[in-house]
Amino acid sequence: MSTARVHTELRTESTPRRSPGLPDPRGDLSGAVIDSLRRAGDGCLPQAPADRTDPYGDDLQLALYVLYELHYQGFAGVDEEREWDPDLLALRRTLERRFLGALRADATPPGGAEETLAELLTEPVGYDAASVSHHLRRDGELWQFREYAALRSLYHLKEADPHAWVLPRLHGRAKAAMVAVEFDEFGAGRPEDIHAQLFADLMVDLGLDPSYGRHLDTAPAEALVTVNLMSLFGLHRALRGALVGHFAAVETTSSPGSRRLAAGLRRVGAGGAAQRFYDEHVEADAVHEQVVRRDVVGGLLAAEPGLDADIAFGARATGLVEDRLATHLLTAWRAGRTALRAP
Numbered sequence: 001m002s003t004a005r006v007h008t009e010l011r012t013e014s015t016p017r018r019s020p021g022l023p024d025p026r027g028d029l030s031g032a033v034i035d036s037l038r039r040a041g042d043g044c045l046p047q048a049p050a051d052r053t054d055p056y057g058d059d060l061q062l063a064l065y066v067l068y069e070l071h072y073q074g075f076a077g078v079d080e081e082r083e084w085d086p087d088l089l090a091l092r093r094t095l096e097r098r099f100l101g102a103l104r105a106d107a108t109p110p111g112g113a114e115e116t117l118a119e120l121l122t123e124p125v126g127y128d129a130a131s132v133s134h135h136l137r138r139d140g141e142l143w144q145f146r147e148y149a150a151l152r153s154l155y156h157l158k159e160a161d162p163h164a165w166v167l168p169r170l171h172g173r174a175k176a177a178m179v180a181v182e183f184d185e186f187g188a189g190r191p192e193d194i195h196a197q198l199f200a201d202l203m204v205d206l207g208l209d210p211s212y213g214r215h216l217d218t219a220p221a222e223a224l225v226t227v228n229l230m231s232l233f234g235l236h237r238a239l240r241g242a243l244v245g246h247f248a249a250v251e252t253t254s255s256p257g258s259r260r261l262a263a264g265l266r267r268v269g270a271g272g273a274a275q276r277f278y279d280e281h282v283e284a285d286a287v288h289e290q291v292v293r294r295d296v297v298g299g300l301l302a303a304e305p306g307l308d309a310d311i312a313f314g315a316r317a318t319g320l321v322e323d324r325l326a327t328h329l330l331t332a333w334r335a336g337r338t339a340l341r342a343p
Contacts, residue, residue: 001170002226002247006206011135015141017073017212018076018211019073019074019075019076019078019212019213020073020075020211020212020213020214020216021075021077021201021213022034022037022038022051022066022075022076022077022078022215023062023066023127023216023217024217025062026059026062027053027057027058027059027060027062028059028060029059029060029062029063029095030058030059030060030063030066031263032045032063033045033063033066033067033088033091034066036087036088037066037075037078037082038077038078040079045087045088045091051098053098055098055101055102055103055222056099056102056221056222056225056324057222058220058224060095060098060099061221061224061225061228062100062221062224063091063095064092064095064096064099064224064228064231064232065216065224065227065228065231066226066229067088067091067092067095068228068232068235069213070082070088070093071083071231071235072082072158072161072214073158073213085297086201086269096232099228099232099234101322103229103313103317104289104313106294106320107313107316107317107319107320108313109312109313109315109316110315111299111312112308112309112311113245113248113297113308113309113311113315114149115312116245116311116312116315116316117245117248117249117252117293117297117312117315120249120252120253120319120333121252123256130323130326130327130330131146131257131326132325132326132329132330132338133256133257133258133260133261133264134260135266135330135333136148136260136261137260137261137263137264138264140264140267140268140333141268141272142206142268142269144188144333145206145264145265145268145270146206146207146208147273147329147338147339147340148329149199149202149203149206149208149217150203150215150218150219150340151215151219151220151223151325151329151339151340152199152206152223153199153203153208153210153214153215154213154215154216154219154223154224154227155226155227156195156196156199156229156277157196157199157200157212157213158196158212159195159196160182160185160186160196160198162230162231162233162234162243163178163182163185163230163234163243163246163247164182164234165234165235165236165243166178166240166243166244166247167179167182168267169237170240170296170299170300171303172299172303173295173298173299173302173303174244174295174296174297174298174299174303175299176295176299177291177292177294177295177296177299178247178292178296180243180291181288181291181292181296184288185287195277195280198273198276198277198280199277200240200276201273201276201277202273202274202276203274203276205270205271205272205273205274206270206271206274217341217342218340218341218342218343219278219341220328220339220340220341222255222321222324222325222327222328222329225321225324225325226321226322226325228322229246229318230243230246233246233314239310240300240307240310240316241300241304241307241308241309241310241313241314242310242311242313242314242317243314244297244300244307244311244314245298245310245311245312245313245314245315245316245317246314246315246317246318247292247296247314248289248292248293248296248297248311248314248315249314249315249318251288251289251292252289252292252293254281254288254289255281255282255283255289255290258279258281258282259278259279259282261278262275262278262279262282263300265278
């Protein structure tokens with residue numbers, strides 16, 4: 001066994017888990033949520049402010065992110081019972097309706113699941129100019145890879161967790177196939193191969209702090225939206241079709257994008273662990289894409305054909321939020337400035 005593998009195994013076994021601290025607020029909504037959590041429930045929560053708030057903006061998205069995080073690792077110093085605080089849940093529902101309404105208005109596809117997912121197999125003309133992975137492979141500098149990793153850590157350090165929520169809501173072929181793919185995502189029984197751990201190793205190679213939630217305050221709304229989308233779909237049984245659509249879209253587009261990112265990391269001289277995360281996804285996700293489309297999506301549609309439109313919506317919404325993040329990143333980088341809210 002290699003020295004690097006031994007060190008990775010020791011780190012996964014010996015590093016204690018710590019919940020992150022609460023982030024800095026970005027407006028009245030997120031401020032009220034964070035203040036309530038700091039005051040053990042004594043803070044005053046707004047009841048219906050969402051109609052006046054940008055559904056994709058920093059304030060609403062940070063408020064949602066914090067509320068969702070109570071169902072993941074929570075926050076240091078916050079009572080774990082707050083996960084099911086009725087006032088917080090009521091506010092979350094108000095914010096979710098605003099967010100979901102905007103997504104349905106902006107991302108409802110004209111066709112069904114098969115047509116929507118088939119579109120993802122071919123890159124449209126001019127896609128390379130709007131693609132983060134194309135940019136990083138060809139022109140990306142090391143500082144841009146570091147920024148990208150910091151922002152993506154909000155999801156990749158909980159990789160596959162939001163999708164696991166759909167398992168109790170699936171049956172038969174769809175459930176068996178989803179479990180098989182998730183098994184790979186969670187390391188196939190090896191803690192050092194859990195994809196979240198592989199991403200933490202990537203961050204170390206790039207000189208970044210890999211602590212869970214460490215980079216939340218640096219992340220713009222466009223990055224928060226990509227994580228909140230999965231939490232929204234995952235936490236609602238009624239949106240199980242949308243979550244499967246999201247999963248299918250990610251697995252369909254992951255392999256070619258990962259190949260480009262791995263090549264870019266080699267070009268800038270990043271370490272082996274940084275390259276390994278994306279190398280792992282090139283092969284694994286090429287296989288996963290076939291399983292997800294044939295057995296997860298196909299199995300779910302066979303069991304519940306009425307979810308066809310929801311699967312298509314989940315896939316289209318995924319493309320929408322990823323395109324928004326790509327535009328933000330590339331606009332900043334091409335202007336020679338940081339895409340982060342703070343260094």
